[in-house]
Structures are given as C-alpha cells and as structure tokens.
Amino acid sequence: MAKTKRLPPALPFADQVAIFSRLQAADPHPKTELAFSNPYTLVVAVALSAQSTDVGVNKATRALFAAADTPQKMLDLGLEAVTQNIRTIGLFRQKAKNVIALSRILVDDYGGEVPDSRAALIGLPGVGRKTANVVLNCAFGFPAQAVDTHIFRVGNRTRIAPGHDVDQVERAIEDNVPARFQQHAHHWLILHGRYICQARRPRCGICTLADLCPYEEKTE
Structure with a gap:
C-alpha cells in the first residue's frame, strides 16, 4: 500500500498576514463572479x-x-x-x-x-x-470556505493551506488563515488562482505574492 506523501507545514502566521494583507489591499471587497439577485x-x-x-x-x-x-x-x-x-x-x-x-x-x-x-x-x-x-x-455572510480546484492549487503551491484533498484544504484555511481574513479568504484565493496562479503556467512574474510563495516551479 502506497504511503500518503507527508504534507509540508503551512506558512507561518506572519507570512499569512502579509499575503492576505496584500490581497485585501488589491481587492478589499471581493465577490463571486456568478450573477445572482437573492x-x-x-x-x-x-x-x-x-x-x-x-x-x-x-x-x-x-x-x-x-x-x-x-x-x-x-x-x-x-x-x-x-x-x-x-x-x-x-x-x-x-x-x-x-x-x-x-x-x-x-x-x-x-x-x-x-x-x-x-x-x-x-x-x-x-x-x-x-x-x-x-x-x-x-448570501448569509458566514466565513465558510468553498474550496474548488483553483483554491486547492493555490493553497498547496503557496502553503497557505496544504492538503491532500479539498476537505483538508478547507480545514487548513480555517486553521491557518488569520480570523480577520476568513470572510473573504476563499474569494481572494479563487480569483488569484483563476487569473494569476494558473494551473499550467502560473504568472509568477506579475504575482504580488511571489516573494512570499515557496512554490519551487516559479515561472518568469
């Protein structure tokens, strides 16, 4: 039976604060891109x-x-x-x-x-x-974390929230991301994954988090 690869540690608290402070400064009130009225x-x-x-x-x-x-x-x-x-x-x-x-x-x-x-x-x-x-x-303002493929990728690449599956990443966000950023955390991460930290070729050259990100396969 194959052993499950050991997860790396999550980024330390100070780096989490630095990352989410930058994401917040760039987009203070992120929203879903889905259109809805209620x-x-x-x-x-x-x-x-x-x-x-x-x-x-x-x-x-x-x-x-x-x-x-x-x-x-x-x-x-x-x-x-x-x-x-x-x-x-x-x-x-x-x-x-x-x-x-x-x-x-x-x-x-x-x-x-x-x-x-x-x-x-x-x-x-x-x-x-x-x-x-x-x-x-x-809809209700709860700090719930909806983990999709973008957030799973970003959480693991950056070590904001390492996890072998979406449930582990969800728990890692809840455990590691400072409380004041929890409300918008999943929006910041999904948008970052959608437009910057893309799957095949992450846009590391324009990423505002590059100096804090431990991802080894950075692109120019």
Whole structure:
C-alpha cells in the first residue's frame, strides 16, 4: 500500500498576514463572479456552475432568472423551459432536473426560503459542500470556505493551506488563515488562482505574492 506523501507545514502566521494583507489591499471587497439577485438564484447559479465556467453560467441564467427568481416561479416555469434556458452549459439536462427538484424541496419544506444551514443546503439535489459554503458565505455572510480546484492549487503551491484533498484544504484555511481574513479568504484565493496562479503556467512574474510563495516551479 502506497504511503500518503507527508504534507509540508503551512506558512507561518506572519507570512499569512502579509499575503492576505496584500490581497485585501488589491481587492478589499471581493465577490463571486456568478450573477445572482437573492439566495435562491445564488443556489441555482452555483449548482449550475459545476464543470462550467462562471461566464457560461451567467449567460445561461440571464433569461432564466428574469423569468424565475424564486422557487415557486421556477416550478411554474417547468422542467422543459428550464432545460431550454440552460442547454448551453455542461450536463444541462441533469442540472435542470436538480433545479426543479431543489425548488420543490424549498417550497414544500422551507416555505420557499433558502435555509442558512450547511446540512440543509447539502440535502438539496445538486448541492454539495462547496456549493453550500458559497451560499453560506455570499448570501448569509458566514466565513465558510468553498474550496474548488483553483483554491486547492493555490493553497498547496503557496502553503497557505496544504492538503491532500479539498476537505483538508478547507480545514487548513480555517486553521491557518488569520480570523480577520476568513470572510473573504476563499474569494481572494479563487480569483488569484483563476487569473494569476494558473494551473499550467502560473504568472509568477506579475504575482504580488511571489516573494512570499515557496512554490519551487516559479515561472518568469
């Protein structure tokens, strides 16, 4: 049985403060790039974003949310109309079924309101822990950490939050990132991973964190 590679230590507290101070100075109030108008449309948008880009989801939901921005309106719109509205994004048929199913649960079990409980959110079709954490953070202001592939990569490269899987990285952010930065930590990290610390060729030459980052395969 192969041994699990030992994780390197997380960056020391002083470096964590320095990194997040720079990220905060550059973007004091980061926000999700998904378009939404209320907690319900955020749940739907994040659920639709699995294996799809935010840009693609926003294009697909523009007309959808104009017609249905509550669970009951979505049910009234119906499965076929939802399917047609989101057919430009990946796995659109299953995602449309999930949107209708989660809308039904919200109407029947929660009075049409989105619950502010992680367990309740994860109980909705098409909603996993990452989606639930996005909703808790963006809609309800909880310092929840939604770890995706960008954050997993940045967390490990920089040693802000080392982990073998997304759950370990989530816990490492909670354990290592100073409390005053927790609210926006996942936004700063996802945007950094999306635009600077990219997977194939990180843009280290323009990275404001390069002098603090221990990543050995830096690019010019």
